[in-house]
Amino acid sequence: MIDLRSDTVTRPTDAMRAAMAGAAVGDDVYSEDPTVLELEERVAGLFGKDAALFAPTGSMANVLAVRSLAGVGDEVLCEASAHIVRAELGAHAALSGLTTRTWVGRPVEMAQIERLLATDMGPFFVATRVIALENTHNFGGGTVVPIEEMRAVRRFADEHGVAVHVDGARIWNAHVATGTSLGEYGACADVLAVCLSKGLGAPVGSLMVGSADAIAEARVWRKRLGGGMRQVGILAAAGLHALEHHMERIAEDHEHARLLADACGADPSAVQTNIVVVDVPDAAAVVAAAREHGVLVSAVGRRALRMVTHLDVSRADAESAASVLAKVLEQD
Ligand SMILES: Cc1ncc(COP(=O)(O)O)c(C=O)c1O
Numbered sequence: 001m002i003d004l005r006s007d008t009v010t011r012p013t014d015a016m017r018a019a020m021a022g023a024a025v026g027d028d029v030y031s032e033d034p035t036v037l038e039l040e041e042r043v044a045g046l047f048g049k050d051a052a053l054f055a056p057t058g059s060m061a062n063v064l065a066v067r068s069l070a071g072v073g074d075e076v077l078c079e080a081s082a083h084i085v086r087a088e089l090g091a092h093a094a095l096s097g098l099t100t101r102t103w104v105g106r107p108v109e110m111a112q113i114e115r116l117l118a119t120d121m122g123p124f125f126v127a128t129r130v131i132a133l134e135n136t137h138n139f140g141g142g143t144v145v146p147i148e149e150m151r152a153v154r155r156f157a158d159e160h161g162v163a164v165h166v167d168g169a170r171i172w173n174a175h176v177a178t179g180t181s182l183g184e185y186g187a188c189a190d191v192l193a194v195c196l197s198k199g200l201g202a203p204v205g206s207l208m209v210g211s212a213d214a215i216a217e218a219r220v221w222r223k224r225l226g227g228g229m230r231q232v233g234i235l236a237a238a239g240l241h242a243l244e245h246h247m248e249r250i251a252e253d254h255e256h257a258r259l260l261a262d263a264c265g266a267d268p269s270a271v272q273t274n275i276v277v278v279d280v281p282d283a284a285a286v287v288a289a290a291r292e293h294g295v296l297v298s299a300v301g302r303r304a305l306r307m308v309t310h311l312d313v314s315r316a317d318a319e320s321a322a323s324v325l326a327k328v329l330e331q332d
Contacts, residue, residue: 007310010201023237035233047186051215061193061206068214069163070129072097078132081139107137108149134167142275150188169195173273176250200242201311253309256318263322
């Protein structure tokens with residue numbers, strides 16, 4: 001099977017497994033795991049922030065990050081198909097008491113953000129505390145949010161005294177696709193959530209990144225949510241290995257994604273990173289037919305088909321998946 005359902009399906013390479021097996025470990029709830037501490041320091045440094053906190057999932061890193069900026073009854077503005085509102089199963093409402101309002105369209109729609117913002121409206125309206133961005137944008141088809149747009153949001157947020165969260169589950173893909181440094185992205189955000197378990201190919205792990213105070217508070221909340229892990233340096237070692245060895249190769253995933261888009265009759269030049277979303281008459285039927293021919297893809301809407309390239313999809317895999325999909329779509 002060639003698995004294009006997500007970049008979360010990768011298996012650790014032999015070299016990554018060796019790094020995991022040899023990792024120095026300690027009890028991370030006591031902040032005594034040297035490999036976790038090294039990973040947290042490395043990632044904080046990449047984004048130009050004080051500190052970072054290792055979390056089991058991107059969803060938990062998002063919850064910890066957003067709740068460090070807003071409390072019960074506060075409002076987060078984000079795009080309508082952002083992962084935090086569409087795919088975290090109400091976590092920000094259930095666990096942090098947050099409400100959301102959303103804009104529709106591109107990952108950043110400045111005019112809509114300006115219209116939605118509500119501050120200083122007394123006891124009548126929910127107060128906006130956070131603008132949340134997602135880069136790259138998953139359900140937007142892996143689109144990169146250009147750094148100029150992120151800076152515009154940062155400036156606007158500063159003018160109005162609200163904070164900025166960046167869901168950077170795939171910020172590595174944005175960095176590799178554009179050459180924009182991680183530090184430049186970090187400068188636009190108060191806090192970020194970044195994943196090691198997607199484009200970088202680690203089996204588990206995400207981090208919240210932010211100020212020392214935000215991370216200290218998040219450490220308490222991580223434990224409260226059941227995310228206090230112990231000798232977890234074996235997982236942090238996979239993350240350190242991935243940062244060292246799997247960053248540059250992400251460019252290959254982007255090429256493979258363009259190849260798949262082309263085979264599906266979409267414009268390859270519109271594919272910016274490792275996610276391809278194409279419109280088809282019946283997404284479920286295409287998923288079933290492709291599976292028959294050894295290719296796994298996913299339906300992300302009745303008519304929307306998604307393919308994601310990653311570490312475990314070679315050039316040859318991408319080419320054979322492309323020819324299967326071309327045939328299946330011809331018949332659809
Ligand atoms: C943009 C984005 N943010 C957050 C997450 C959550 O990550 P996890 O599955 O590790 O909870 C995902 C997962 O695919 C994602 O695509």
